[in-house]
Amino acid sequence: MAQLSDDCFAFGGPLMSIDDAVGIITARVSAVSETETVPLIVADGRILAGDVAAPLPLPPFTNSAVDGYAVRAADLPVGREATFAVAGRVAAGSAAAAPIVGAHAVRIFTGAPMPDGADTVFMQEDVGLADDGRVRLPAGLKPGANVRPAGEDIAAGAVALKAGLRLNPQHLAVAAAFGLPALTVRRRIRVAVFSTGDELASPGASRGPAQLYDSNRFMLMAMLKRLGCEVSDLGIFSDERAPLATSLRDVAARHDLLLTTGGVSTGEEDHVKAAVESVGSLVLWRMAIKPGRPVAMGIISGTPFIGLPGNPVASFVTFVHVVRPTVLALAGGLPEVLMPMPVRAAFSYKKKAGRREYVRVTLRKAADGSFEATKFPREGAGLLSSLIETDGLAELGEEIIKVEPGQSVGFLSYAELI
Template identity: 60%
Template sequence: MAQLSDDCFAFGGALLPVDEALAELRARLAPVAGIERVPLHGVVGRILAEDLIAGVDLPPFANSAVDGYALRHADLSHDVDTILSVGGRVPAGGALGRQVQPGETIRIFTGAPMPEGADTVMMQEDAEPLPDGRVRLRPGLKRGANAREAGEDVRAGAVALAAGRLLRPQDVGMAAALGYDALAVRTRLRVALFSTGDELASPGAVLPALKVYDSNRFTLHAALTRLGCTVTDLGILPDHPAAVASALTEAAPAHDLLLTSGGVSTGEEDHVKAAVEAAGSLFFWRLAIKPGRPVALGQVRGTVFAGLPGNPVAVVVTFVHIVRPLALLLGGGTAPPLLRFPVRAALRYRKKAGRREYVRASLVRGEDGAIEARSFPREGAGLLSSLVETDGLVELDEATTTVMPGDAVAFLPFSELL
């Protein structure tokens, strides 16, 4: 099992741009997850541990892409209809067993092997069977049309799926098409999850006076589960450094990542810093990002620790930019750049230069049919409704100071983030 270097999180100081933080993560983190072989039915959502090499061509033989007529392109007229005899029939799984002769065509069906000598397939919609058993074919078809070559999808010996990929249903289909019934995947990253704060109560209990129900723990649990992690919910930690330190120390040996929300700022009641320093080592990242600036990273007894802010919107933003790539990299995966989609702003916004900001927005269609991003009508990093009632985040980079209606902006849909 790979270990992290002692100085893995030894960066801090001034506000750190998000891209620099991600570059540091990619450069310094090594996987801690092991490798196991899992049947194909159980690999979706897992991280591929080894390159998947194609052992066969895909498709393994030349075949027809449509129902129609296989023929020699040289027999087709370029200007007028061509009439050819029908010399046989090849269904999927069958074979003609001989070479196509000049002046004949073969009735063929999707997936059926191309007869020897045939190089083109005329779709049945473009062919007219005649009463005498022959078929009339339209002109203008290109050589090789509707015929799939052996290996045109994937060549034997090629990397069909690269190690580090978070496997999707279509990836599982690719593995099956190449004959694999099991894959080498990373063991699930083990995450210990806490919330911190005396003001929190767990859902399901009677809500005491002056407390609020804890939502962050459940948001993070759901997001980590979608990444294929095994998450242990260890509840709410009180605002007491010794209790936090004890809980983290106890959880560290059985987990690969310790994750908390709340208590990572610099106020008198923010006790995570002292607790982690007592149990291990801690470095603060003050990210140049809004919402979500304070993020704590460190180690407790060799296990990576990450502490997120307490406001629900800040939790989501910092999870997307720090914890998601952190979990993927520790789990042996890759953390590709987020997909940003260009849309038109239907909002006005001003911000300071030098900081990346995220505006919760819904996508709407403008009068001209173009997609526009409309901001949530209220601001505040504690508004859960702003996450529920919007489609994603408008990203305003460090150089941007003003956005006006009609400006082009980058949009990150929640469907790509969580």
């Protein structure tokens, strides 16, 4: 479990940019050291613990890329058609019985190993068959055509999968192609998620007239699980400072990260801040991001604590930009840089310089075939409907002060963020 000093997040300057915040997090959070070996079938989404070098070349032998006829290019006449007798047949999964004979062709199928001496394959649809069973080979085929050399894809000994990869189905396909039945991965990081406040009720429980059902907790837990975390649902803590402090200290000893939303400002009823400070340290980062009020970063018994804004849209956005890189750093994962896709704005918008803003948008295809983004019609970081009735976020950089229709903006799909 990562153990951090109480001042490792300390920052006393003006508004911190998102990039600076992420840089501090990733530089000062240590990854969990424990590993486990898991079968490929359950390795999807896990963090690879070490480099995987290719134990064999891919493909492991030189083979045909098409169904057709294998020949020696040196036997082909220059600039004119050739007619060769067919000597042998090689199907996928078998090998040629003998080396190729000069001025002969071997019937071959996709994936079958090339006969010794053969180096070129004519596609069967380009070849004519003579009445005597010989094949007519057209002129002009380049030597080596339609052949996949051994190691063409990945050379033996090359690092094929790098430590820190968050494994996806493509990575598992590579491991399987090497004949590896399992991979060694970092253990899942343990994240405790809780809410606080007498104004909240859990779904399924009775709700008082002045209460709201707790929604952020379930959104955060789902997003954490998609990052491969082992999540503990601590439920809702009441607004009592001393019991809350005791619970946080006990929970911190068993987890790698503590996460909550709301309750960390300076209001009289925001007890999380005082509770955290009584058992650890809390530094309120003022991040230059909208939506999103100050994001609370702290340490309890060496375990990182993050408090996100209480409004659900602000919680979602700051999770993506603060919690996600923290989780990856704790899990030993490589940074995953978000790459906004340029689209055309179909809205007007004004903002302050020096702050990065995220506008909820829907994509549509314009008459000229281009994709353009339309803004959600209502404002407010508390509108859950804006997260389900849009396709993603338009990222407006710190240097932008206004957006006009037709201007290019960066688009981040929710599919990429979660």
